[in-house]
Amino acid sequence: MMPLTTGLASGLAPERIVLDNGAVVLVQETTTTPAVTIDATFRSGSAPEPADLPGLAFLTGRVLDRGTERRSADQIAEELDDRGVSLRILTTRHTLGISCTCLVEDFDDILSLVVDVARRPTFPEGEIAKRRAEAITAIRQDDDNPAVRAVEAAFELMYGADHLYARRAKGTSSSLERVDRDAIAAFHRRHIVPAALCLAVVGDVRVQGIVDRAALELSGWDGTHPEPVAVPSPPCPTVRRRRIIGMAGKSQTDIAYGFTTIRRLDPRYYAYWMMNNILGQFGLGGRLAENIRERQGMAYYAFSAFEPNVGEGPLMIRAGVDPANVKRAVEAIDKEVRGLGSEGPTPAEVTETRDYLIGSIPRMFETNQSIAAFLQNCELFGLGLDYDRRLPSLITAVTRDEIATAAAEVLRPESASVAIAGPDEAEG
Amino acid sequence: MALPDTIPARAGIRTAQFGNGLTVLVREVHTAPLVSVWCWYRVGSRDEGPGRTGVSHWVEHMNFKGTVNIPRDEMKGIVERFGGMWNGYTWIDQTTYLETAGRQAVDQMLFIEAERMHNSLYDPVECESERTVIISELQGGENDPEQLLDIEVTATALRVHSYRHPTIGWIDDLRSMTRDDLYGHYRRHYIPNNATLIVVGDVDADEVLGKAEKHFGAIPAGHDVQRLRLSEPPQLGERRVNVEREGTTAYLKLAYHAPAVADPDYFPMLLLDAVLTGAKGLNIWSSFRGAPPQRKARLYTALVERGLASVVGGALLPTAQPFLYTISMTAMNGVDLDALETAAIDVIDKVRAEGVTEQEVSRARRQLLARLVFENDSVTNIAHQLGYFETIAGSGFLDSVPERVAAVTAEHISDAARRRLAPSSRTVGRFIPRAAR
Numbered sequence: 001m002m003p004l005t006t007g008l009a010s011g012l013a014p015e016r017i018v019l020d021n022g023a024v025v026l027v028q029e030t031t032t033t034p035a036v037t038i039d040a041t042f043r044s045g046s047a048p049e050p051a052d053l054p055g056l057a058f059l060t061g062r063v064l065d066r067g068t069e070r071r072s073a074d075q076i077a078e079e080l081d082d083r084g085v086s087l088r089i090l091t092t093r094h095t096l097g098i099s100c101t102c103l104v105e106d107f108d109d110i111l112s113l114v115v116d117v118a119r120r121p122t123f124p125e126g127e128i129a130k131r132r133a134e135a136i137t138a139i140r141q142d143d144d145n146p147a148v149r150a151v152e153a154a155f156e157l158m159y160g161a162d163h164l165y166a167r168r169a170k171g172t173s174s175s176l177e178r179v180d181r182d183a184i185a186a187f188h189r190r191h192i193v194p195a196a197l198c199l200a201v202v203g204d205v206r207v208q209g210i211v212d213r214a215a216l217e218l219s220g221w222d223g224t225h226p227e228p229v230a231v232p233s234p235p236c237p238t239v240r241r242r243r244i245i246g247m248a249g250k251s252q253t254d255i256a257y258g259f260t261t262i263r264r265l266d267p268r269y270y271a272y273w274m275m276n277n278i279l280g281q282f283g284l285g286g287r288l289a290e291n292i293r294e295r296q297g298m299a300y301y302a303f304s305a306f307e308p309n310v311g312e313g314p315l316m317i318r319a320g321v322d323p324a325n326v327k328r329a330v331e332a333i334d335k336e337v338r339g340l341g342s343e344g345p346t347p348a349e350v351t352e353t354r355d356y357l358i359g360s361i362p363r364m365f366e367t368n369q370s371i372a373a374f375l376q377n378c379e380l381f382g383l384g385l386d387y388d389r390r391l392p393s394l395i396t397a398v399t400r401d402e403i404a405t406a407a408a409e410v411l412r413p414e415s416a417s418v419a420i421a422g423p424d425e426a427e428g
Numbered sequence: 429m430a431l432p433d434t435i436p437a438r439a440g441i442r443t444a445q446f447g448n449g450l451t452v453l454v455r456e457v458h459t460a461p462l463v464s465v466w467c468w469y470r471v472g473s474r475d476e477g478p479g480r481t482g483v484s485h486w487v488e489h490m491n492f493k494g495t496v497n498i499p500r501d502e503m504k505g506i507v508e509r510f511g512g513m514w515n516g517y518t519w520i521d522q523t524t525y526l527e528t529a530g531r532q533a534v535d536q537m538l539f540i541e542a543e544r545m546h547n548s549l550y551d552p553v554e555c556e557s558e559r560t561v562i563i564s565e566l567q568g569g570e571n572d573p574e575q576l577l578d579i580e581v582t583a584t585a586l587r588v589h590s591y592r593h594p595t596i597g598w599i600d601d602l603r604s605m606t607r608d609d610l611y612g613h614y615r616r617h618y619i620p621n622n623a624t625l626i627v628v629g630d631v632d633a634d635e636v637l638g639k640a641e642k643h644f645g646a647i648p649a650g651h652d653v654q655r656l657r658l659s660e661p662p663q664l665g666e667r668r669v670n671v672e673r674e675g676t677t678a679y680l681k682l683a684y685h686a687p688a689v690a691d692p693d694y695f696p697m698l699l700l701d702a703v704l705t706g707a708k709g710l711n712i713w714s715s716f717r718g719a720p721p722q723r724k725a726r727l728y729t730a731l732v733e734r735g736l737a738s739v740v741g742g743a744l745l746p747t748a749q750p751f752l753y754t755i756s757m758t759a760m761n762g763v764d765l766d767a768l769e770t771a772a773i774d775v776i777d778k779v780r781a782e783g784v785t786e787q788e789v790s791r792a793r794r795q796l797l798a799r800l801v802f803e804n805d806s807v808t809n810i811a812h813q814l815g816y817f818e819t820i821a822g823s824g825f826l827d828s829v830p831e832r833v834a835a836v837t838a839e840h841i842s843d844a845a846r847r848r849l850a851p852s853s854r855t856v857g858r859f860i861p862r863a864a865r
Binding site for chain 2: 030031032033034035076077078080081082083084085086088101102103130133134136137138140141143144145146147247248249250251252254282283284290293294295296297298299300301320321322352355356357358359360361362363365366367368369
């Protein structure tokens, strides 16, 4: 075998074609393995589901690939299993995506199947009942998971229980019982349409053949896309909010400590991204891990995650600690939040974070799956086909003052939302 | 002094063994400007005796806490400045460390690994601080009922072999071990003649071998390590363990004694697992993170499609010595564990009695061969697989995997099922949720 050659040394070079029905096709050639990733993502997700039916989008996704006008559930199972392919259907706030990886030789058949399940699902009643029962079991597992409970509670505190970002994407046991076939079919008709589709294909393929094949599979499928749901701004916090969730029988306490931040397309995005890297990502977990894990030995994990979205997304700090250490851990988080918020980053932190983020860009393209995810993100937010090449200069342009301003805007312990889930109901 | 190609050349891979015994494998992959470096040690939790469980994993943690030439607070920034990621893991047969970063960071990655091999500090204060970090890691795992059950089932199914204790260790050992225990373990096992260095990515193989020689060549060889070798006696009857704790969901686990990766039964059992629960592949670093193709798998159709379980999965992990084949199930809300267990055992009994069909074998084979492609989709994954199999199975084994999969017949699988899935070889574990008071 010869060394593998050619590829992404100078960045991505995707082709973008818009079909007559509005569907976008993105193709990126790669050569690491004789495999192809197919990622069909619709601008949909849980945001547009009715407020009284949380979980509708999630359950729709679970049943989508369980029977079409052309294939029974059993035939779909056979076609996938015979090729070693597993479909992933992922419902987020603003997207519903169907993705998989297959061998190059199976591409035509699998693309046909992916489009079929998106386009012509029949939602058999028996399949709905089975997937509903699975989803309810998964919800009960979440109820028993301190990490999930703490994060969900923090979202409620940050956004208010009625905000669409505070709703459980899976819904609740009772809401799923109310989701029937009519609701699923109506949701599909309205939101899973070609005008909302971005089909990303990444792998050892040739662009023109892919575009022709995709056009063939998607031809004759029309439908307008409804206006996107407006995401209301979250309430502006004036006081610190806290919730303790007692969970008997657990060994460790999970802390979720969060703030609402900005939208993805806010021009301050890059300053916020760098600020979060310094706070809770760089190395083991930025300043947070340096204090809580490295200096105090209190936690296996302590980090922060910044997730701007169509609406104002969260910056969430997470730590898992011994129940006896909750108060000390929250104080340590307060200290690091206050410190970065009031004094900003050091010049050295700015330099190392800038170098890290720019240097990590090639790693975003290590697998076909990660390239497809990057392209989908570019399409969802309109970042452009040359975004990977522009990204270094966008990061380089951020000044220390801009990061300090971002930190000062959001990192205020007095307005944090703090949720604590663990064995002791009176901790913190 | 480098002695290139003292080991027979393998397709696309440059292999060398240095005078101090360090084996180095380099594969050029020029599809992205990235390089992945892994350093593997033939030491894992199976090498731990009573009172010292968890020492290998704790040592792994300490090897991120500073070296003679890299202060602790600089250790984690070296690769990050090049945009790189780093990590490490300890498991039953091995301990490994990795960095993946841009090609310009190769020298730094090799420098870190050489420092880690010979110059880690084991500052007593850092050892104490890490004790509570690891106990926190253990407690986090205890929050997960499936992990709790897995630990109990493993310790019940294995009575003698040192695979029986969890890699993280038992809590009392973590409380009582000393800095000297850690440092002694480090000095015994972290020697070049007990390690394999893997470099995969956008590199020139000759240049990398030269750099590796510069960083590792002067590290002295150590005394050859005698690994702990314990044999598990035959199991004579079914064993059962129940874990009762507050929770919302019931779980069931079946464990059977499994063959080591080099055993002639391993690949028939791997295909049998594909027939029962869908093919996962052989990359424990990446392949087990998503659901396998399993909708036609026997246990999926019998349990999930019939509404008895929400999830079913099988695990036959490649190990150096005989470990366990486990089948894990999440009971559907409201389903009784007796009903779930009866249905699962019916499937096992049927495959033991009737074997598998040619169609199932053909599907399992195709699934596995496809997964072998999917799990080599990046320099990080390619490097992991090279190092993993070099460490647990020896040179050349990985290259032979597709042929071994292709050679398995329905008769091999049926025979393995009959012998390996006998009731007397089974351990049944149940997690029984108690309502919170």
